[in-house]
Amino acid sequence: xxxxxxxVALADATRDDxxxxxxxxxxxxxxxxxxxxxxxxxxxxxxxxxxxxxxxDTAISMVDLTTLEGADTHGKVRALCAKARRPDPDRPxxxxxxxxxxxxxxAATAVEALAGTGIAVASVATAFPSGRSSREVKLADVRLAVxxxxxxxxxxxxxxxxxxxxxxQVFEEIQAVKAACGDAHLKVILETGELxxxxxxxxxxWLALLAGGxxxxxxxGKVSPAATLPVxxxxxxxxxxxxxxxxxxxxxxxxxxxxxxxxxxxxxVAVHEVAGEQWLTPTLFRxxxxxxxxxxxxxRRTQLDGHYSGPDxxxxx
Amino acid sequence: xxxxxxxxxxxxxxxxxxxFPRSESGRTYPVxxxxxxxxxxxxxxxxxDLRDAxxxxxxxxxxxxxxxxxxxxxxxxxxxxxxxxxxxQFASEVAASEGLPAKKAQSLVDAAVDRxxxxxxxxxxxxxxxxAANPVAGPYFSFTVPEPTGVVGVLAPQxxxxxxxxxxxxxxxxxxxxxxxxxxAERPLPAITxxxxxxxxxxxxxxxxxxxxKASELGPWxxxxxxxxxxxxxxxxxVGRVELAREAAGTVKRVLAVPEEEPDxxxxxxxxxxxxxxxxxxxxxxxxx
Numbered sequence: 345x346x347x348x349x350x351x352v353a354l355a356d357a358t359r360d361d362x363x364x365x366x367x368x369x370x371x372x373x374x375x376x377x378x379x380x381x382x383x384x385x386x387x388x389x390x391x392x393x394x395x396x397x398x399x400x401d402t403a404i405s406m407v408d409l410t411t412l413e414g415a416d417t418h419g420k421v422r423a424l425c426a427k428a429r430r431p432d433p434d435r436p437x438x439x440x441x442x443x444x445x446x447x448x449x450x451a452a453t454a455v456e457a458l459a460g461t462g463i464a465v466a467s468v469a470t471a472f473p474s475g476r477s478s479r480e481v482k483l484a485d486v487r488l489a490v491x492x493x494x495x496x497x498x499x500x501x502x503x504x505x506x507x508x509x510x511x512x513q514v515f516e517e518i519q520a521v522k523a524a525c526g527d528a529h530l531k532v533i534l535e536t537g538e539l540x541x542x543x544x545x546x547x548x549x550w551l552a553l554l555a556g557g558x559x560x561x562x563x564x565g566k567v568s569p570a571a572t573l574p575v576x577x578x579x580x581x582x583x584x585x586x587x588x589x590x591x592x593x594x595x596x597x598x599x600x601x602x603x604x605x606x607x608x609x610x611x612x613v614a615v616h617e618v619a620g621e622q623w624l625t626p627t628l629f630r631x632x633x634x635x636x637x638x639x640x641x642x643x644r645r646t647q648l649d650g651h652y653s654g655p656d657x658x659x660x661x
Numbered sequence: 662x663x664x665x666x667x668x669x670x671x672x673x674x675x676x677x678x679x680x681f682p683r684s685e686s687g688r689t690y691p692v693x694x695x696x697x698x699x700x701x702x703x704x705x706x707x708x709x710d711l712r713d714a715x716x717x718x719x720x721x722x723x724x725x726x727x728x729x730x731x732x733x734x735x736x737x738x739x740x741x742x743x744x745x746x747x748x749x750q751f752a753s754e755v756a757a758s759e760g761l762p763a764k765k766a767q768s769l770v771d772a773a774v775d776r777x778x779x780x781x782x783x784x785x786x787x788x789x790x791x792x793a794a795n796p797v798a799g800p801y802f803s804f805t806v807p808e809p810t811g812v813v814g815v816l817a818p819q820x821x822x823x824x825x826x827x828x829x830x831x832x833x834x835x836x837x838x839x840x841x842x843x844x845x846a847e848r849p850l851p852a853i854t855x856x857x858x859x860x861x862x863x864x865x866x867x868x869x870x871x872x873x874x875k876a877s878e879l880g881p882w883x884x885x886x887x888x889x890x891x892x893x894x895x896x897x898x899x900v901g902r903v904e905l906a907r908e909a910a911g912t913v914k915r916v917l918a919v920p921e922e923e924p925d926x927x928x929x930x931x932x933x934x935x936x937x938x939x940x941x942x943x944x945x946x947x948x949x950x
Contacts, residue, residue: 651911652712654719654888 350554351589358554361512368511368550374542374578383573386617387610393647396609400644401439403608403636404431406626408466408597410445410634412473412565418453421446425457427659432641434657435648441637442626443496447472448489455493466496466531470521473535473564475500479517486524497521498531500564501548503538511551518555531597532557536575537567545575549582559595565632570600573614580618583628593622599632605643608636672702673849675710675873676856678717679866684874685709692849695760703849706874708882711841714870715888718812718839721867726809726837730785736863737781737834743858744774751823751851758822758848772927773827780831780935787836787935795943802946807939809837810915811890814883816876816897816905822848824926826855829893832934834868841883842871843896849873877901884908884916891915891938895923 350358357367391399409428411420425444432438443464444454451467458465467489471477482499489497499521505513522530532552536545552560560579563570576598583594596619598611608631615623623629638658645653672689674681688705704710725733744751748770756766788807795803813833818825822845833840844852856871872879876896884892884905892914894902899921909916917937 651885651908652715652882652887654886657887 354554354589358515364511364515364551364554365509368547371543371546371550374546376542376574379542379577380574383577383614386613387573389610389613391609391613397644397647399609399612400605400640400647402624403605403612403631404640404644405439405442406630407441407637407640408443408445408599408630408632409441409637410565410599410632412445412447412468416447416450418450421450421453422457423659425454425463427637428458428463429461431637432644432658435645438641438644442630445496445498445632448485448492448494451489451492451494464495464529465493466498467492467494468498468500468533468564470499470517472498472500472533473566475502476504479520482517483520483524486521490524490526490528494528496529496531497525498533498561500533500535501552503535506539506544506548506551511547515551515555518552518557522556529558530556531559531561531595533561533564533599534579535564535567536562536572537569542574542578545578546582549579550586553582553586553594557594559597559630561597561599561630561632563598563600563632565600568601571598571602571632573610576611577614577618580615580623583623584619593628595628595630596623597630597632602631602633603635604639605636608640670699670701673704673853673873675704675706675714676853676860676869676871677710677714678720678870679860681856681860685713692758692847694757700757700850703853703873706843706872706879708879710872710874711843711879711882712886714841714872715812715814715883715886717867717870718841719888721865722809722812722839724865725834725839725868728837730788730837733835733837734781734784737784737831738778740858740862740864741774741777741781743862744770744777744855747854747858748774750854754850754854755823758845758850759820769821769824769927773824776824776827776930777831779930780835783832783932783935784835784837787932787939790932791936791939791941797945800948802948803943804946805941805943807836807936808942810938810940811838812888813838813840813938814886814889814892815840815842816880816883816892816894817842817844817852818923818926819845819847819876819896819898820923821926823851823855825895825923826852828926828930829895829934830855830869832930833893833938834864836935836938838891838938839868840870841889842869843876843879843883844871844873845896846873846875880905881908884914885911887912889914891917893917893919893937895919 428441428444443466445466448467454465469485469489470482534548579596642653684704686707689702690705692700692703751770752767791807793805797803859869880897885908894905906916
C-alpha cells in the first residue's frame with residue numbers, strides 16, 4: 345500500500361518504533377462486555393426465506409475453501425478445486441466459491457486445476473501456522489507461493505514479537521512480505537486466539553492495516569479459539585475506521601471454527617451492521633472454512649427442495 | 662405437614678443427542694391423564710428439533726452399528742435392568758396415561774421389560790437367522806450378512822404408551838440402527854421416563870432421540886428427510902400413513918408396512934421388525950486352492 349497517501353496522523357504513526365507504539369497504545373480500548381453483548385445480540389437476528397437463500401448464496405461465494413493438512417495430496421487439492429468450481433453439481437446455479445486455500449507447495453496444482461475459472465488460489469506462507477522461522481525462510485515461502493501462481497497470500501504475524509511489544513519488527517515483516525507478494529493480495533493472519541485481549545486484536549489489526557495488508561484474517565485454524573464473533577466485530581470496526589480515515593477499503597476474513605450456516609449468517613449480519621453493506625462482497629469479506637461449504641449446500645437444498653437433505657448427496661472433502 | 666405440601670409440577674424436555682434440551686421453538690403443552698386431569702408439561706417439538714435429532718442420530722450411527730452384536734446385547738440388557746428398577750414409576754405413569762387399573766398397568770410394564778430383554782437377546786442371533794452361506798454354481802464362497810439400515814424415524818404408537826413404544830423401538834436398536842422417536846402426543850410420560858432410563862444406562866448419546874409432540878406435524882418432515890433411511894409410521898394413523906409413504910418415496914426410504922389399527926402389543930412378536938431394519942450384503946469370495 346502506498347503509505348504516501350496516508351493522512352498525516354497515520355503516516356506519522358509509522359515513522360519509527362516509538363511512534364508506532366504510541367499510536368497503537370493510543371487506540372481506544374475495547375469494551376469487552378459491550379462487544380460480546382453486541383455480538384451475541386446480533387447473533388439472535390432471524391434471517392428467513394428469500395433473505396436466507398440470498399445469505400447462503402453470498403456466503404458460498406465468500407468461502408475460501410481450505411485444506412491445510414500434513415496429509416494433503418495433489419489429488420485431494422484437485423478434488424477440492426473441482427468442488428470449488430461446482431460446489432453442488434446437481435444444481436448448476438450454485439455460485440462457485442471465492443478461492444481455494446492450500447499450502448505453497450500445492451499452489452501450482454490448484455492454479456492449474458482452476459485455470460480460467462475466475463476462482464483465486466490462496467496460499468498460506470511465512471512458516472504457517474506458527475510463523476517461527478527466520479525472515480529469509482518466510483520470504484522464500486512467500487516467493488514459492490507467488491511464483492506458483494497464487495493470487496492471494498495468507499501470512500502469519502510473529503505473535504511472539506507482537507506480544508513482546510516489538511511492533512516495529514512485526515510491521516517491517518508485513519511490509520517485506522507485502523513487497524515480496526507483488527501483485528498478489530496479502531491477508532494478514534493475526535491468530536487472535538494467541539493475542540489474549542481484544543485490545544491486542546485491535547492493535548494488531550491496525551498494525552496490519554498500516555503495514556499494507558489487504559485483508560486481516562482472524563486465525564490459522566490450528567489454534568483454539570479460532571474465529572469468534574466478538575473478535576470479528578473488533579476487526580470489522582478496524583477496517584471501517586480505516587476506511588473513514590483513508591478512504592481505502594480493506595477486507596476481513598474470519599477463519600476456523602465456522603461450521604454451520606447459522607454461524608455464517610451471524611457473521612454476515614455482523615458485517616452488515618458493523619462495517620457496512622459495501623463489505624458484503626467476496627472482495628472484502630471471506631470465510632476460511634472447509635466443512636462450512638457442505639452445510640451451506642445442505643441448507644441451500646433444504647430451502648429449494650422443501651425438505652431436509654443429507655450428507656450422502658454431497659461430495660465429501 | 663405432608664398435606665400442606667405443594668407438589669412439584671414438572672415441565673419435561675426433549676431427549677436429543679444424549680442431553681435434555683428444551684424445544685428450539687420454546688413450546689410446551691400440558692399432558693393430562695385419561696380423565697383430563699393435569700399431569701405435567703411436555704416439550705412440543707418443532708421441525709428444527711427433528712432436524713437436530715436426525716443429525717445426532719446420524720452422528721451416533723457409526724459407533725452403534727460398529728459395536729459388536731454381543732456388546733449391543735449387553736447394553737440393551739442393561740436398559741432392561743434399569744427399566745425393571747423403575748417399574749413402579751412406569752406403572753403409575755401407564756395407569757394414569759392409559760386410564761388403566763394399577764394391576765393391568767403393572768402387567769403391561771412387565772411385558773415391556775420382557776419385550777426389551779427378548780430383543781436384547783436377538784442382537785447376536787439375528788445375523789445367523791437372516792444371513793446365509795449361499796450355495797452358488799462356481800468356485801466361490803458366497804455369504805449374505807445383514808447390516809443395519811441407518812437412521813430410523815419411529816412414530817410411536819399413540820395408544821400404547823410404553824409396551825407399544827418398546828415394541829417399536831427395541832428392534833431398531835437391536836439391529837444396530839439409531840432412532841429418532843416421536844412419542845405418543847397425548848401419552849408421552851412413559852416415553853420421557855424411558856429417555857431418562859436410556860440417558861443413565863450405557864446407550865451412547867444420540868442412539869435414541871425422543872421428541873414429544875405431534876406426529877402429524879413432525880411425520881412429514883421425518884419422512885421427507887434425505888438423511889433418514891427408514892420410517893415406522895405406526896403412530897401416524899391410517900390417513901397420515903399414506904401421506905408419509907408419499908413423502909418417503911422421494912428418497913426411497915424403507916417404509917414399514919403396519920396394520921391399519923394399532924395391534925395388540927401383548928402378543929409375542931416375530932422378527933419381522935428386525936428384518937425391516939437390516940439390509941442384506943452379499944460377499945463373493947474365491948475359494949482357495
